[in-house]
Amino acid sequence: AEQCSGEAIYVDDIPKYVNELLLFPVQSKVAHGKIKKISIERALSIPGVHGWISAKDVPGKNFWSIGGIPDEELFPLEDVQYTGQIVGLIAAENVDVGQDAVKAVDIEYEALEPILTVSDALKKDSFHVSKRHLKRMQNEEVEGKDMRTVKGQVFLGGQEHFYFEPHSAIAVPSGEKQEMTVYFTTQEPCNVQTQVSSVLNIPQHKIIVKCKRAGGGFGGKERCFVALMTAVAANVMRRPCRMILTREVDVDTTGHRHETRASYSIKYGEDGKIVSSEFEFDVNAGISTDLSLAWVDVLMRRIDGGYTLSNFEGTGVAWKTNLMSNTAFRGFGSPEGALIIEDAIENIANELGIDTALVREKNLTREGDLLHHGTLPVNEDFLINCWKECLDQSRYWQTKEEIDNFNQSNKLKKRGIAIVPMKFCPTIPFKMLNQAGAFLRVYVDGSILLSHGGAEMGQGL
Numbered sequence: 001a002e003q004c005s006g007e008a009i010y011v012d013d014i015p016k017y018v019n020e021l022l023l024f025p026v027q028s029k030v031a032h033g034k035i036k037k038i039s040i041e042r043a044l045s046i047p048g049v050h051g052w053i054s055a056k057d058v059p060g061k062n063f064w065s066i067g068g069i070p071d072e073e074l075f076p077l078e079d080v081q082y083t084g085q086i087v088g089l090i091a092a093e094n095v096d097v098g099q100d101a102v103k104a105v106d107i108e109y110e111a112l113e114p115i116l117t118v119s120d121a122l123k124k125d126s127f128h129v130s131k132r133h134l135k136r137m138q139n140e141e142v143e144g145k146d147m148r149t150v151k152g153q154v155f156l157g158g159q160e161h162f163y164f165e166p167h168s169a170i171a172v173p174s175g176e177k178q179e180m181t182v183y184f185t186t187q188e189p190c191n192v193q194t195q196v197s198s199v200l201n202i203p204q205h206k207i208i209v210k211c212k213r214a215g216g217g218f219g220g221k222e223r224c225f226v227a228l229m230t231a232v233a234a235n236v237m238r239r240p241c242r243m244i245l246t247r248e249v250d251v252d253t254t255g256h257r258h259e260t261r262a263s264y265s266i267k268y269g270e271d272g273k274i275v276s277s278e279f280e281f282d283v284n285a286g287i288s289t290d291l292s293l294a295w296v297d298v299l300m301r302r303i304d305g306g307y308t309l310s311n312f313e314g315t316g317v318a319w320k321t322n323l324m325s326n327t328a329f330r331g332f333g334s335p336e337g338a339l340i341i342e343d344a345i346e347n348i349a350n351e352l353g354i355d356t357a358l359v360r361e362k363n364l365t366r367e368g369d370l371l372h373h374g375t376l377p378v379n380e381d382f383l384i385n386c387w388k389e390c391l392d393q394s395r396y397w398q399t400k401e402e403i404d405n406f407n408q409s410n411k412l413k414k415r416g417i418a419i420v421p422m423k424f425c426p427t428i429p430f431k432m433l434n435q436a437g438a439f440l441r442v443y444v445d446g447s448i449l450l451s452h453g454g455a456e457m458g459q460g461l
Contacts, residue, residue, distance in 0.1 A: 003458065010215050011168035011183050012244050020170075021050055023233055023243035024090040024098035026105045027252065028080035031116065032322045033109035035078060035087070043090060043104040048097035052105075053233045054088035060201030065289065066191060066222050071128075072288035072325060074199055074228055080109065081287040082322050084252030089229060091237055114322035118261055118282045121319035128289045132316040134300045136372045139310050140276075147275060150347045151265045154340045158284075159257035159329060163458075165215020166250040167226040170242045171234035179206045180234065184227040185214040187455045192224045196231045217457035219328030220254055222291065255327035258295060259284035262340045268348050272359035276311035279303060279340075285318035286325035292318035298428075299333035301373035305341040306383060306421025307363040312372035334424060342420060357396065357419050361387060364421055373425065387421055394419070 002008035040052045055062050055075035062077060063070035076087055087107060092098035115121050170183040180202070186192050189209040197204040214221050226243055234241040245253070261282040267275045281299060285292035296316035303314065345363070349356040365371070367381040391397070396419055403415045428434055439451040454461045 009212060010165050011170060011185050012165075012242075014170060014183060016242075017170075017172060017240035020240040020242055021091045021093065021233070021237055022095065022098050023053070023230060023241055024092060024102050025086040025229075025243075025245075025249055025253075026088050026090065026102050026107070027249065028076070028083060028085040028087055028107075028109075030080060030109050030111055031083045031114035032112040033080055034112065035076065035080060036108040036110055037106075038087070038108075039106040040088075042106075043101040046092075046097060046101050046104065048093040049090060049101045050093070051091040051233075051237055052088055053091060053229070053236055057236045058199055058232055059235065060197075060199045062199070064195045064199060064225065064228055066188070066224075066291055066327070067294070068289060070195075070198070072225075072290070074225060074232070079112070082114075082324050084249070084324065086225075086229065086249075086253060089233055089243070091233055091241065116321055116323065118259070118284050118319050118321075121284070121321050122282065126320045128285055128318045128320050129293060132293065132296050132300065132318075133314070134297075134373070135313040137311045137313075138370060146270055147267045148270070148351065149265060149267050150344060150351055152263070152343055152347055154260075154262045154264075154343050156258075156260040156262070156336055156339065158259045158326065160251055161216070161218045161220030161254070161256070161329065163214070163216025163218060163220060166245040166247055167221070167223075167254060168244045169227040169230040170240065171227070171230040172240045173234050173238060175238075177206065178202045179208075180231060181208045181210065182227050182231055183210050184224065184230075185221060186211050186224060186227065187214060187217045187219070187221040187457060188224070189455070191222070192227050195224055195228055199228050200231060200235055211455065213456040213458070215458065217455070218330040219332065221457065222328055223254055223325075225253070253324055255286065255290065255325050257329035258292065258326045258336075260299075260336055262336075264340065264344055266344050266348070270352070272348055272352055272354065272362045274307065274309060274348075274363050277309045277313075277344075279312075279314040281314065281316035283316065283318050284321055284323065284326060286321055286323040288325040289318065290325040290327045292326060294428075294430075295328065295333055299337055302334045302337040302425055303341055304365075304372060304423075305338045306360070306365060306423050307341065307345075308365045308369040309372045310369075338420075338422060355400065357391075357400075360419070360421060365423060371425075383421060383423060387419075390419060 055077040062074050090101040168185050172181045189211050193207050193209045196207045230241050230243040263280045266277045300314040349359045365383050369378045407414050441449040
C-alpha cells in the first residue's frame with residue numbers, strides 16, 4: 001500500500017544528517033591494468049571536497065564476498081579488473097562539487113590483456129575454484145540399437161536487473177565504541193553486517209544494518225560493496241556518509257544474469273523418449289566467485305524442466321573474466337535450464353517429424369521417477385494430470401489443426417501454438433539454508449512485534 005500511495009520510505013528518502021557527506025565513485029577506464037599513479041591533488045583543492053577514500057583507508061580486510069572465501073577486492077590496490085570498477089571515492093558536500101572532483105582525478109594505468117569472453121577464458125584456463133560435475137545413471141540397459149542422438153548448443157546472453165531503486169547506502173557512526181548504523185537497500189542484511197565487520201575490523205555486535213524495504217532486487221541486491229565502501233568512508237571521515245549510485249554506475253558495477261554457453265548430447269528412442277543426456281555448461285562469472293559456483297550447481301539440477309532425465313551427466317565451469325562479477329538473477333538457473341532443455345526437445349521432435357507436444361508428454365516427470373538431482377522418488381502424478389487438463393481446456397489439438405490450415409493459406413501471416421511443462425525444484429543445494437525462523441514479541445499492551453528472515457523487495461511481506 002505504501003508503494004502505491006508514495007508513502008514508502010527508501011534509503012535516499014531518509015532526511016540528510018548534520019555534517020553528512022556525499023560519496024562519488026571514480027571508475028576505471030580500462031578492462032584490465034596496473035594502477036601506476038593516482039593524482040588527487042586537483043580534486044582535493046576544490047572547495048567543498050573533504051576527502052579521497054581508497055584501498056589504503058580499509059582498516060580490515062580489503063576483500064569481500066556474498067558467500068564463501070572473500071575473493072573480490074573492495075577497492076583495487078594494484079590492479080583494476082574491469083571497466084567501470086570503482087577505484088576510489090570522493091567525499092563532498094554536494095552533487096555539483098562531487099561531480100567536478102571526480103573529473104579532476106587522474107589515474108595512470110599500464111594496460112594488461114583482458115579476458116572478456118568464455119572463449120578467451122577457455123583458452124587461458126581461467127576459472128573460479130573448481131569445475132562442477134553431477135552424474136546419476138539409472139536404467140542404462142534401456143539403450144538399444146534403435147537409439148538416435150541429437151546434439152546442440154544454446155547461447156544465452158546476460159541481462160540487467162534494472163530494479164527501480166539503485167544501490168543506495170547511508171553509514172552513520174555513533175561517535176562512541178566504534179558503533180555504526182548502516183542503511184542499505186539489500187536482500188541480505190545479515191551478510192552486509194558480516195562484511196562490514198570484516199572490512200572495518202569491528203565486531204559484528206557493533207554494526208546495525210537496517211533495510212525497511214528494497215526498491216526491487218531480483219537477485220541484484222545481494223551484492224553489498226556499496227554499503228561496505230560507505231561504511232569505510234564514514235569510518236575515515238568520522239561523520240555520516242551517503243552513497244547513491246547513478247543508474248549508469250549501477251549498471252557498470254552490480255553484476256548481471258550469467259552469460260551461458262550450453263552444449264548437449266541426448267540419446268532418445270523412436271518414440272521420442274529420452275534415454276540418456278550429457279550437458280556441458282560454460283558460464284561467464286566475471287571477476288569473482290560471487291554466487292556463480294552455486295548458480296552452476298543449481299543450473300545442472302534445474303536443467304530438466306518438466307521432464308525426467310534418468311541417465312544424466314553434467315559438467316559446469318564458472319569462467320573468470322575481466323567483467324563485473326555476475327550474480328544471482330530471478331529464477332537462479334531455472335529460466336536458463338528450461339530454455340536449454342526445450343531446445344533439445346524441439347530438435348528431437350524435428351528429427352522425428354512429430355509435434356513437440358508428443359515428445360514433451362513422453363518425457364514428463366511421472367510418479368515413481370527418481371530425478372537426476374533427487375533423493376526420493378516423485379510421489380504424485382500432478383504434472384501429467386495438469387498436462388492433460390491443459391490440453392483439454394485449451395483444445396490444443398483442434399487449435400493446432402486450425403493453425404496449420406491457416407498457415408498453409410497465408411504466405412505472410414503465421415500463427416503458432418505451444419504447450420510447455422515446468423516443474424520447479426525450490427530447494428537450495430545446501431541443507432542449512434533450507435530453513436527459516438521467526439521471533440514473536442508480545443508487549444504488555446497486547447501489541448506484537450514479529451521478527452523474521454524475510455526481505456521486502458517490492459512484493460510485500
